[in-house]
């Protein structure tokens with residue numbers, strides 16, 4: 434593909450993103466790209482993967498004239514490509530967020546909070562499906578809450594990763610636990626992904642609602658009261674945490690422990706919970722307390738952000754690898770994808 438064609442395409446993609454950002458497609462990570470040119474094969478080389486919202490919303494159309502890698506990368510758009518520092522290396526890292534798959538208490542419609550319940554079969558399947566969607570995105574470190582449903586989700590998702598590294602839980606609860614879980618082979622170590630568990634990423638503590646049925650509680654206290662407990666920003670349920678309180682510890686953990694890893698170029702996956710992730714997304718997307726209360730996260734759907742030059746760029750939910758659309762996150766991710774293709778095919 435000639436450079437001009439590439440830039441034209443990128444330009445079209447950029448304007449598509451602009452439209453999306455201006456409201457055509459509110460969840461702007463979920464943009465659908467489709468080819469209108471005969472020679473443009475979306476399933477060739479770097480062009481597999483991609484996304485998204487054509488199911489419900491207007492899709493964006495890009496034109497390309499050859500079956501060659503095309504990557505949307507803000508840093509390589511014409512405006513920045515022509516600047517004198519275009520070769521300057523910029524650090525970039527992927528951040529994947531996944532809410533755990535359906536838990537046994539989600540299924541029973543019980544307030545769960547910090548009660549440690551496992552996934553259902555459906556939750557297991559959702560986690561595996563999530564893993565397929567991120568199977569071509571690099572993961573160097575995983576953070577999960579201290580709760581089994583998030584840990585199961587992370588582990589199950591990683592069974593699908595093409596790189597086939599082994600997630601290994603770091604045990605730092607005691608000196609002995611650390612010493613007894615050491616790995617003595619450098620090669621084996623290189624093929625492992627450290628998994629850090631942190632209570633700060635736990636679901637918000639639901640206080641005296643934990644274990645109660647959501648519908649029965651609404652029948653008893655009124656749906657308005659229950660909605661206030663569940664979705665207000667700063668009103669806690671009886672003896673529990675408000676979203677604001679949950680955000681305080683989850684975001685503090687994110688900025689102190691996770692953001693420095695991203696800044697050093699590590700690609701991170703976080704498997705956590707509806708409310709701890711809403712808190713983190715509020716920070717990443719600079720949402721107001723009004724905006725965050727209407728944000729709902731589905732179980733087992735991964736969301737991708739790119740951390741670049743101190744900014745978080747939302748890229749939406751990666752599609753399953755079988756969905757033949759354009760792989761258009763960043764140049765670096767596309768190169769990683771190509772490397773996987775070369776290594777494993």
Ligand SMILES: O=C(O)[C@@H](CO)OP(=O)(O)O
Pocket residue numbers: 539543544545546547636639663707708
């Ligand atoms: O029960 C819970 O712990 C949470 C998440 O399932 O419920 P809610 O939807 O009220 O945030």
